[in-house]
Amino acid sequence: MRQNVLLVALCFLFSVSSFSQNKSASEKITISGTIKDGKTGEEMIGATIMLKDTIGIGAVTNAYGFYSLTIPVSKNQLLVRYIGYQDFSITLDSLKNQTISVSLLPASKTLNEVEIKARKSDENITTAQVSAIKLDMKQLEKIPVLFGEKDILKTIQLLPGVQPASEGNSGFYVRGSSNDQNLVLLDEAPVYNASHLLGFFSVFNNDAIKDATLYKGNMPAEYGGRLASVLDIKMKEGNSKEYVIGGGIGLISSRLNIEGPIVKDKGSFIVTGRRTYADLFLKLSKNQALKKSVLYFYDLNLKANYRIGKRDRIFLSGYFGQDKFGFQDRFSIVYGNATATLRWNHIFSDKLFSNTSFIYNEFNYTIGINVANIDVKSQIRDFSLKEDLDYYLNSKNKLKFGFLTTFHTIVPGQVVSSDTSRIGNIFLAKNYGWENNVYAQHEISLLNKVNINYGVRLSVFSQVGPSKYFKFPGDGVIDTFQLKLGQFNKTYFNAEPRVSVSYNFFKNMSFKAAYSRNVQNLHQLSATTSSAPTDRWIMTSNNTKPQIVDQVSAGYFVNFHKDMFELSVEGYYKWMQNQIDYVNGATLRANETVESQLLYGVGRAYGAEFFFKKKEGKFTGWVSYTIARSERKFVGVNNTTWFPSRYDRTHDLSIVLMYDITPRINVSATWVYYTGLAATFASGKYFLDGQIVPYYGPRNEDRFPAYHRLDIGATFVLKKRKTWEHDLNLSVYNLYARKNAYSIDLNADKSNGIVFAEKTYLFRIVPSITYNFKFSFSPIKKKAK
Amino acid sequence: MRSINILRSVFVIAIAAAINSSCTEKINLKLNNSEPKVVIEGNISDEPGPYFVGVTKSRLYSDSNILVVVPSALVIISDDAGNADTLTETAFAGLYQTNFIQGTIGRTYKLSVTAEGTTYVSICKMQAPVDIDSIVLSTETEFNGDLDNEADIEVRDPLGVANYYRVVSYTNGKRSTGFSVHRDRLWDGKLRSFNVPDDDYEVGDTLRVDLWSIDEHVYTYFDQFDQNQNNFGAPAAPANPDAIFTPATLGYFSAHSVKSKTVIIP
Incomplete structure (x- = not known):
């Protein structure tokens, strides 16, 4: 091959x-x-x-x-x-x-x-890229969401092949893969935990985002590092012509953003901030324990750019966000991401464009358990240098090549105790990893009908000293070895070939096919259905091999009625190697030999995605439907046979409708339906020490009830002038109050022993209201060009 | 793990309180049926005998809770000092008791049960006991604002050895439920307090707490029950605890030493 x-x-x-x-x-x-x-x-x-x-x-x-x-x-x-x-x-x-x-x-x-x-866009037809969706940021504003918080991560869940991790969760599964197999980039910096408030909100403040593209696998060779998808989010550069202040006041949070020129048409900046005040609701509570609790998050996005001469431009962008959550004075958890990207664009010639980036990103958390006088601290941190070169050979050929070198540091949950604590300090060894990638890709168009994008990415990963490493030769034996500074643990070389081809039968119709291999060297250990900020990351090591996926996709794309409608059908098949699961009763936290708790196996996922969209007119929207399967196989689990993974959803349907009643009033509605997640409920019971305990059958043999929900929203533009506009956004989440199961427990009635299943649901009807405003300082003077 | 589950549930409750919505409701759920399996519960300790072994069978989850016993099984407990005791079935069918064997600290015990044509075997070592330093009584404010009586035991963990504990309490003679187990992996050699299970006592009650020093695989067995608890957002992949009998079947065999302390609630 x-x-x-x-x-x-x-x-x-x-x-x-x-x-x-x-x-x-x-x-x-x-x-x-x-x-x-x-x-x-x-x-x-x-x-x-x-x-x-x-x-x-x-x-x-x-x-x-x-x-x-x-x-x-x-x-x-x-x-x-x-467009x-x-x-x-x-x-x-x-x-x-x-x-x-x-x-x-x-x-x-x-x-x-x-x-x-x-003009309408026909990019979906003409490029070779398959399995990719560029998000329309303007449309995103109209889609109703929980608590009125516009959220890019929740909007992508309405697209084919993308599913929410759980109710109201910003975590997402792409084509039957886990949440940690998604690479989320904010101005090129990976964001390790893209959620706030244990998953209910994403870290992306819509006001700061300019553009977002989701690749559901089969991404071009310039991207790598995760198996399932890349969500490439680019922050706004800031208005270089006039000063603009905008913001919004919502039920849960308020936002403020300021942008404007540093020097007109030469440089600009943008600062956006957001803070929630959900904790104010707690203060209203009669419950003393709730009153004393803390619950909020904030985000800060900053970006500035400056043009130095005709050929050079410098960008500095950063994100900082934190969640604070405390229950009385007993527990607290503080976690957040920080990213910083310094970029230098240089135009070598009219055919060669270069971008060099220095990237820093980190995610950290601190859990304070005051009752035990301990803090648990953890961090994952990367320093990267990235170079991308675009070479425009001629109108038919474009080359892109570059490299990425990243130094990873993982501080596993360190337990720091005070003198009075009854638990000692636990310093798990820090882990260091060095990851190098080079790639080259070539886009070529032949006879105006065939577009081909092929390339290869090489990835090299090794853990480096100084650190302590483990070997598990079997029978519970643990061998320890030390590496000094400059010494390498096992090094893995992987070649990741990528190719995608499109054939345009007619101007508005194309057939596309693609193959790609992706490799992942950082793995998140998550033993729960929805990811928690404390889920531990580990690196590829002498024990844990890189995860590998081979994916083929093929699709048929057609636009009709002058590109007003878009229809696509895509199929995919993925083979996954070195997938991770856990032994029964695994201890993942504060365990330096955590790799002894892991099982390695294989996965496969396949499905078909249908997408129909109306892009223009007063009435717009889409219908997306996915039928899919996602399975895993691990030695010793279910007698080493295939079982449905946690990411398996047979049917997934989303309907999104938007209607502009007048230029000032638009209404929208979304309806989602998907198969309940695979779970393991008890199939039998027995007595142990006089108590009834459940007996479990094969892994994931049961299902939650199907999930469905209707949301509606409306935006009223109160005033729109050149210098000043404001609007009001109303939305209702879960209009018909469907009690979707968040978790299910089996209980036996203590008096008569009759078994019943009980579900916990989070939301009934949740109405919300948001007020948005924006005003600009100087009127537009210049016309185009 | 535990703390994040608590955080998550606190958060869910906080959201629920804020918007007054989250709730629970009974639902109809179709469950698969499993084949009945043999369940063995065997204990031997350093306290005077007789010791008991129960042999029962698992049922469908939807069945009634009447115990299905396995009578006329051949049950033998032997030790590494050459003693072997064939247990006698008691007046309660499926419950067997020892005749002469005495649990001794440091010895290794073997339980062998032959039922329905299969012989199941498990081996366990009796560990040295650890004293209960004291029983500490306190009053805590619950999440819902109510006051709640709590009892903890303080234990001075021996330094340099891996210790595994199980805490069992008796309120006016009524035994606690749940499988409350601990290990000293994170606090070897420290003074440690354990919550006493089922500690909703009242003034005048007699509270006895037993601290069992258990073998590692018994700890692992009971700890796995805890991992399966359906906490909010955490029903990832519950599974039966790894079998400690060969061939695999349900239940456990624990040889343990016991230290005890009793208080009358003032």
Whole structure:
């Protein structure tokens, strides 16, 4: 397999080089530059620049709004497009290599004098990328959510192949994989725990987010490190034209954001903050214990950028968020993420774009158990250096290559006790890991009908000293060995080939297929259904091998009625190796030989995803349906046969509807239905010490009842002016008060011994209201370009 | 693990109190049926005999709670000093008692039960006892604001040895429920307090607390019951505790030493 891929790769590279030599004989020019939003000055990701009268010659802007397009000299008419914005035409007056930067204006409904109309996107058809969804951040605002907190992680759960980890949870499962197999990136920095309040909210403040793309596996070679998915979130750069203050006051939290130019059109900044006040509800309680408890979180997002000359630009972005939760003065838990990314964009030439990033990220928690006078502290921290180069060979060929080197540090739960404590200090050895990746990928389009994106990523991982390591030769024997600074534990090399191909039958219809291998070297140990912030991370080691997935996907994509409707059908199959489970009664915490508690096995997941979307008009929305299976096999569990995993949901249906009644009022509704999660309930009982105890059958042989829920929402724009706007958002979560089971317990009636099942449900009807406002300091003076 | 489950449930209750919604409700749930299995409960201690072994069978979860006993089994307890005692079935069918064997600290015991054509065997070593330092009585404010009487025992854990404990209490002679086990992995050699199970006593009650020093695999067996508790959000994969009989069947055999302390609630 790998040889074949290499062979194909070589063939393509060869054809490209011969191709480009031919080109240099004929006359070509290269145009490059950036495409921006004319109103805010934000760079646009995924905007298209193309030849007006020749189909198939065009370029798409990268993550920094940069494009490079090589065209024949005979053409001089260009068109720039972005969904929701007015088209922009360019006539080249000189036929030489040049830089052209464009600012697009939003398509306005009041603009009826000209024929300019917002164009719809057909990117879903034309690119080779399969299993990827770019989220429409504007649409996200309209979708009703729990407590009125707009949440990107909950919105992606309405897409095919993505399921919530549990009720109201921001954790998600992609195509039958666990939550820790999702790589969540915020401005390139991995976020290890993307949830607040034990999972009910995500750490992403919508006000700070510019763009988000979800890859459900089969991601391009530039991404790696997790098996199941990549959610690539990019923060806003900040308005470079005027100062804007916005915010919102909601039931659970309030938000405030400030953005504006540092130097107009040269640099800008954005600061967004959010804090919840759920603990105020506790104060209202009559319960003394609740009154004395603490429960809140906050988030801070910061970003600044500055353009140094025409070729260089520097970005600094950061996130800091923390949860604080205390029950009386007995327990407390404080946890949070911090990320920082320093980036340098450099344009080497009109064909070569470079981005260099220094990335820092950490997640930490401290649990205070005051009754025992101890603190438990844990941290996971990475330092990374990343280089990505985009090389625009010509309008048909694009190369991307780079490297990522990361130094990981994991501090497992250290127990720090005070002098009066009856528990001693427990210092588990810190773990250090060094991970290196290089990748190269090539995007090529042939005959305007076939697009191919292939590449390979190489990953090398080793734990490094100084630290203490363990071997488990069997029969409960534990051998310890020490590594000094500079010494390496076992090193793993993995090649991750990726290829995706699309064939456009017609302009609006394509068939796509993809294969990819992904490798994961950091593993989260989570023994509960919904992830907890204290779930421990471990590294690939001499005992734990890298997790590997091989995924094939194929799909049929069609747009019709002038790209107003979008329909897709995708199928996938995943083979997973070195999956992790736990021995019965595993001790995962404060255990330095935690790896002795693990079982390693294999997994498989397959399914079909159906997606129908109406993208334009007053009435928009989508229906997504997934039928799938996800299974695992571990030696000794269920007699070493396949059993349904915790991520197995047979049916998953989401319906999202949005309707603009007037330009000022829109209403929305979502309905979700999915098969209940696989669980193990008792199948028998017996007496032990005079008590009835349950007898369990095979792993995950039972099911929770099916989950379904209807939410509705409405947004009323109270006022909308150029400098000042505000709106009111109302939503109702779980409109028909379905009592969805969060957990199920089996109990026996003590008087007559009759067994009954009892479910705990979290929410009945939850109404919420949010007020949002925004005002700008200086009116727009400049027109596009 | 425990603390996070407490945190999670506190959070769930906090949310529930805030929006006044979370609740429990009985539901219909279809359960699969399992084959009945033999259940053995055997104990031997350093206290004077006789010691008892019960042999019963598991039932379907939906069945009534009437005990299904296994009569006429061949039950033998032997030790590494050459003693072997064939137990006699008592007036209660399925319950067998020893005739002469005496539990001695440091000896290794073997229980062998032949029932329905299969012989099940388990081996256990009787560990040295650990004293109860004191019984501490206190009053705690419960989560719901009520006051609750609590009892703890203080234990001075011997340094340098791995100790495993089980705490059993008797309020006016009524034995506690649950499987309250502890190990000194995190506090070897320290003074440690254990909560007394079923400690809702009243003034004038007689509270006796027994501290069993148990073998490691017995600890693991009972600890696994605890791991299966359906705490909020944690029904990941409950499983039967790993069998401590060969061939595998349900139940346990514990050889343990006992220290005891009694108070009359003032």
